Amino acid sequence: MSVAETPVARREALRDDRLARYERMIEIRQVEIAIRELHAAGRAWGTTHCADGQEAVAVGIAAAARRSDVIAAGHRTHGLGLALGVTPEALLAEILGRVDGAVGGIGGSIHLTDMSVGLYHTFTIIGTQIPQAAGIALANQVLGRDDVAIALFGDGAANIGAFHEGLNLAAVWRLPVVFVCENNQYAEYTRFDAMTPIADVARRGDAYGIPWEIVDGQDADATTDAMERALASARDGGGPVLLEMKTYRFVGHSRSDRATYRPPGEADTWPDPIDVLGRRLRDEGLLDDEAAAAVEARVRDRIAAALAFAEASPEPEPAAILANVHAGGLACA
Amino acid sequence: MTSDGAAVAATSPPGQAGTRLRMNQAIAAAIADEMRADPSVVCFGEDVAQAGGVFKTSTGLLDEFGPLRVRDTPISEMAIVGAAVGAAAAGLRPVVEVMFAEFYGVAFDPIVTQAAKLHYLSAGQLTVPMVSRGSVGAGRGFGATHSQTCETWFLATPGLKVAVASGARSAYGLLRGAIRDESPVVFLEPKALYGEREHVTTGDAAITPLGVAATLRPGADVTLVALGQMVGVALDAAERLAPAIDAEVIDLQTLLPWDRDAVVESVARTGRLVVVEENPHTGGWGTEVAAHVAATLFGRLRAPVHRVTNPDAPVPFARPLEMRFLPSAEYVAEQVTDLLEAGTLPDPWWKEVA
Numbered sequence: 001m002s003v004a005e006t007p008v009a010r011r012e013a014l015r016d017d018r019l020a021r022y023e024r025m026i027e028i029r030q031v032e033i034a035i036r037e038l039h040a041a042g043r044a045w046g047t048t049h050c051a052d053g054q055e056a057v058a059v060g061i062a063a064a065a066r067r068s069d070v071i072a073a074g075h076r077t078h079g080l081g082l083a084l085g086v087t088p089e090a091l092l093a094e095i096l097g098r099v100d101g102a103v104g105g106i107g108g109s110i111h112l113t114d115m116s117v118g119l120y121h122t123f124t125i126i127g128t129q130i131p132q133a134a135g136i137a138l139a140n141q142v143l144g145r146d147d148v149a150i151a152l153f154g155d156g157a158a159n160i161g162a163f164h165e166g167l168n169l170a171a172v173w174r175l176p177v178v179f180v181c182e183n184n185q186y187a188e189y190t191r192f193d194a195m196t197p198i199a200d201v202a203r204r205g206d207a208y209g210i211p212w213e214i215v216d217g218q219d220a221d222a223t224t225d226a227m228e229r230a231l232a233s234a235r236d237g238g239g240p241v242l243l244e245m246k247t248y249r250f251v252g253h254s255r256s257d258r259a260t261y262r263p264p265g266e267a268d269t270w271p272d273p274i275d276v277l278g279r280r281l282r283d284e285g286l287l288d289d290e291a292a293a294a295v296e297a298r299v300r301d302r303i304a305a306a307l308a309f310a311e312a313s314p315e316p317e318p319a320a321i322l323a324n325v326h327a328g329g330l331a332c333a
Numbered sequence: 334m335t336s337d338g339a340a341v342a343a344t345s346p347p348g349q350a351g352t353r354l355r356m357n358q359a360i361a362a363a364i365a366d367e368m369r370a371d372p373s374v375v376c377f378g379e380d381v382a383q384a385g386g387v388f389k390t391s392t393g394l395l396d397e398f399g400p401l402r403v404r405d406t407p408i409s410e411m412a413i414v415g416a417a418v419g420a421a422a423a424g425l426r427p428v429v430e431v432m433f434a435e436f437y438g439v440a441f442d443p444i445v446t447q448a449a450k451l452h453y454l455s456a457g458q459l460t461v462p463m464v465s466r467g468s469v470g471a472g473r474g475f476g477a478t479h480s481q482t483c484e485t486w487f488l489a490t491p492g493l494k495v496a497v498a499s500g501a502r503s504a505y506g507l508l509r510g511a512i513r514d515e516s517p518v519v520f521l522e523p524k525a526l527y528g529e530r531e532h533v534t535t536g537d538a539a540i541t542p543l544g545v546a547a548t549l550r551p552g553a554d555v556t557l558v559a560l561g562q563m564v565g566v567a568l569d570a571a572e573r574l575a576p577a578i579d580a581e582v583i584d585l586q587t588l589l590p591w592d593r594d595a596v597v598e599s600v601a602r603t604g605r606l607v608v609v610e611e612n613p614h615t616g617g618w619g620t621e622v623a624a625h626v627a628a629t630l631f632g633r634l635r636a637p638v639h640r641v642t643n644p645d646a647p648v649p650f651a652r653p654l655e656m657r658f659l660p661s662a663e664y665v666a667e668q669v670t671d672l673l674e675a676g677t678l679p680d681p682w683w684k685e686v687a
Contacts, residue, residue, distance in 0.1 A: 070423060103456040113455035120422065121455060125442050131412040132447065135419025135427075142375055142401055143424055161439075165412035172407065324453045325491050327460040327515035 011085030011117045014063040019291075021063055021220050022281060025055035025274045027299045028079045031088050032251075034303055035078065035095060035109070039255050043311070044095055048109040051076045053218075053250035056273035057152075057182045058083035060223025060245075064231055065150060067118045070136050072129035073152040075110040077122040080152060085117035088306035098313035105316045106324075127157040130166035130179065137175035137240075148234045149177040156187030158201040167240065171208040174239040178230040179210075181242065182217065184249040189261055202244035210242050217247030218273040221280070247273075352535065357527040359501035360390040360466070362535055363508040364428055368398050371426060374512060377404040378413055378430030378466075387432055388468060388527050410440035414465055418448045418517070421463035426512055433475075434467030434483035434521060441486075448517035449492035461517045464508070469497070470562050470611055471659050472525035477647035480655075482561060482611050484588055485618050487519050494543050495589040497521045499564035501531040506541035507586055514543050523562035523611075546592035548599065552581030555605040555636075555669055558596055558622055560585045563609045569662035570609070570669065578673055588618055593625060600626050604635035607672065609665055614642040614681070637678050641668050644683040657682070 013020045032052055038044040051058075054076070062083035065071065073080050081091055086102055094101025095109045102112050112122045120136065123129040133151035140147045157163055158181055170177050181201045185192050193199070205212030211233070215226040223245055230241040248270035252259035281287035354362065368374045376394055378386075382405040385392035395403040406413050410431060417427040431437055437444065448461045471480040487495050494516050498504035504522065511518040533539075541547075549564065550571050557580050559567040564584040571580035581599055585591050600606045606626050608619030619640040627638050641660045649655055664682065671679035 072419065103454060103458075106456060107454050111454045113458050115455070115458045120419075121451060121459070123447070125446055128415060128442055128447055131415025131443065132419035132422075134412065135416035135421070136423040137419075138375075138416055139420045139423035139425045142420075143373070149419070149423075162411050162415060162442075165407070165409035166415065168407055169409055169412040169416060173404070324455075324457045326494075327452050327457070327462070 005087065007085035007087060007114055007117045008067065010087065011062060011067055014059065014083070018221070018277065018281060019286060021059045022274070022277050022287070023295045023299065024059050024083055025220065025277065026295060027088065027302065028055045028058065028082045029274060030299050030303050031082060031091065032078055034092070034307060038095070045097060046108055047255045048095065049076045049254050050251045051079045051184070051249060053270065053272065054182060054184055054247045055079050056220040056223050056277070057180070057217050057245045057247055059220050060227050061150065061152065061180065063224045064227030065118065066147065068145070068147045069150055069231065070118045070120045070147065071150040071152060072120045072133045072136065073122045074126065074129060074154055074157065075122060075124040076154070077110060077112045080122070081112045081114070081119060084114070084119045086112060086114050086119065088303055089309045092306050092310035093313045096310050096313070097315065098310060099316050100310070100313040104320060106320060127153060127160035127162035129153060130157065130162050131169065133177050133179070134166050134170040134175050137170065137177035138173065140176055146235055147176070148231050150180060151177065152180045152182060154187065155181060155183040155185070155192045155196065155201055157181070158204065159195060167208045167210060167242065170240040171210050176234040177240045178227070178234050179240060179242045181244045182247060183244055184247050186249055186253065188253045189257065200244055202242055205242035210240050211238070212242040212244065215243055215245045217245030218271050218276050220273060220277045351532050353530045354501045354533045355528050355530050356498065356501040356504050356522070357388050357390045359505040359533050360508055360522065361392050361394065363505045364391060365394060365397065366535065367509055367512045368394065368402065373424060374426045374428060375402045375420070376428045377406050379406055379408055379432055381405060381430050386430060388524065390466070390522070390527070391430070410436045411443065414440035415443040415447070417463045417465065418443050418451070418461055421448070421461045421517070422451060422459045426462050428464045428466065428512055431465050431467040433479045434469045435478055435481060437467060437483060437486065444517065444519065445487065445490050445493065449490050453492055460515050462515050464511045464518045464520050466520045466522060468524040469521045470523040470525055471648045471655055472562065474650065474652065474655065475524070476650045480648040482521065484521060484560070485612060485616055488589055488618055488621070490589070492516065493589060494518045494587065495521065496543055496587045497561040498523065498526070499561055499584050499586070500526055500529060502533050503541070503547070503584065503586060505533050505535060506539045507543070509540045510542050513540065518543065521561065525562050541586065543587045544590050544592060545586065546595040547584045547586055548581065548595065549584050550580065550582040552579040552603065554579045554603055555607055555673065556581045556583060556596070556599040556603045557607050557609055557665070557669070558583045558585060559609040560588060560618070561611060563611050563660060566660055566662050566665060567609045570665035573662060573666040574669055578669060580669065591622065596622060597626060597629050600630055601633065604633065605673065606634070606638045607669055608640045609660055610640060610642045611659060612642055613645045614640065615645050617642050636672055636676055639668065639672050639678055641665050644681065
């Protein structure tokens with residue numbers, strides 16, 4: 001991978017290439033480790049939300065969806081952004097608040113948009129992306145586009161009103177939208193099963209007449225296949241689909257959370273999605289020690305270069321504060 | 334077609350002058366004209382399609398434009414407004430109805446935290462050209478929770494625009510301007526005016542861009558700045574004040590961003606500002622106007638800036654109470670007269686009854 005690689009090229013690289021997905025998952029993990037190191041060293045401002053262990057969800061969505069299948073997601077953004085094609089340079093520069101960031105340093109760790117790869121926005125008000133994805137699907141339906149909208153949200157979002165209103169509206173209008181609940185077992189600091197009286201978010205699809213599926217979120221092949229099925233159904237006029245990808249967040253909710261609330265040993269019961277795909281690729285003869293070492297080295301070099309680029313990127317000028325408040329360029333009072 | 338509103342929406346030729354329309358008919362005509370001009374304009378909300386809107390502000394739209402573009406929704410304001418945000422960013426120009434503006438309370442996030450910030454947070458990649466329309470104001474016996482103006486709820490929200498209709502004519506032009514605007518717009522309609530008729534000239538020449546105030550009555554002695562249904566009250570008050578006091582009346586039309594230049598230019602001439610506002614006294618938008626004018630024209634005012642408002646109380650139901658609660662033309666005229674005669678702030682009516 002070269003530094004000049006575009007988001008579109010990075011996105012297309014995942015299509016029909018499981019080795020590329022494997023490498024992207026490693027890249028995501030290593031970028032998130034680098035982000036935490038930036039914070040620990042006091043070189044990054046604000047907070048950040050990592051998703052170690054959830055890489056197969058992000059990569060599965062990116063591998064299955066078209067770039068015109070616009071996705072609205074939540075605040076745990078790094079993995080999805082990188083999977084969809086946002087470059088490590090643009091992500092790290094954004095996190096550092098630099099002009100070369102994905103949105104020029106105006107958004108930070110939790111606000112990403114890159115419409116060149118269909119990343120609509122990563123939203124920080126839990127569940128708000130769900131009705132918005134229904135709206136994107138409405139636009140597809142009215143304008144006669146055969147694209148599908150995707151909403152990605154956590155298990156915490158399944159208990160907010162926007163989830164229920166959004167699914168219901170999408171169902172009654174039969175909108176081409178795939179709702180993906182990334183159930184990482186914790187809503188911030190609180191266990192999923194303590195706050196949700198049923199074992200599976202997916203079953204809530206029945207309440208809205210929406211077909212649903214429970215997916216092994218640690219298996220990138222399973223997430224890709226499930227997304228492909230769901231997207232095909234929605235694209236063919238089948239209306240919305242609800243997927244629940246069961247996964248696990250190996251790290252705390254945010255920068256300051258050391259996740260001491262986990263029962264001892266719980267994390268060990270969840271397989272690492274990088275290992276799951278790596279083992280399968282080896283079993284199939286597609287990966288060996290030498291190739292795996294080359295992947296690790298490429299990712300390491302790539303992230304080192306991206307970090308250097310991001311830290312060298314200038315900070316925005318004050319005029320950036322007033323840019324893009326209104327689409328018409330309305331002046332401030 | 335179920336009412337004369339439908340007939341108007343379906344048949345009014347562009348540029349026809351002098352058509353007498355009720356404000357709800359003017360609103361339906363504005364939406365219809367924009368839907369004819371632009372296939373990306375869609376319209377949805379509770380009882381908007383089959384019923385033509387509970388206030389008959391979308392009569393005839395379903396018949397003319399069909400169920401793909403004109404839709405009824407569940408009672409789900411979070412989804413209605415949230416879907417409008419996504420649809421706008423993805424290529425439509427949604428005009429969604431929030432039946433009573435209080436219902437924005439359950440759809441505040443998609444307006445204030447999402448729609449208003451998406452252009453900014455996407456570094457200009459996304460635009461959100463949506464209009465949400467809400468009925469506002471007292472004077473119809475709907476009680477405390479269906480009679481607020483809710484105008485100032487949105488005021489401190491960069492990225493958003495807020496426009497308020499003051500009658501059929503302004504509703505037609507402003508709503509068309511709002512639908513054409515690239516920013517998300519909250520469009521508020523005083524429900525007491527839905528049935529009031531005015532001469533309305535339809536057609537593209539009537540489109541009113543947002544951000545521009547209208548001076549409806551020239552005057553030399555005092556500037557009355559009003560919005561929504563207070564515009565009619567201010568005009569009526571000006572008639573009562575004449576000829577002894579010559580009042581200029583400005584309809585702000587757009588509250589966010591409000592037309593500072595028009596107001597300052599007027600008060601610089603008249604030397605006196607009275608804001609006539611249907612809001613609680615505390616936190617009303619008139620404070621913003623008063624602060625700006627007082628600061629800009631410091632030393633050039635002939636009287637203290639004054640605000641005629643509602644008291645700091647919820648809207649009461651009983652008819653005489655509701656009528657006392659709202660600023661009336663008589664009350665505004667009395668306040669202006671007292672201000673000009675004494676040169677000091679008159680007490681509001683509630684000082685005497687508290």
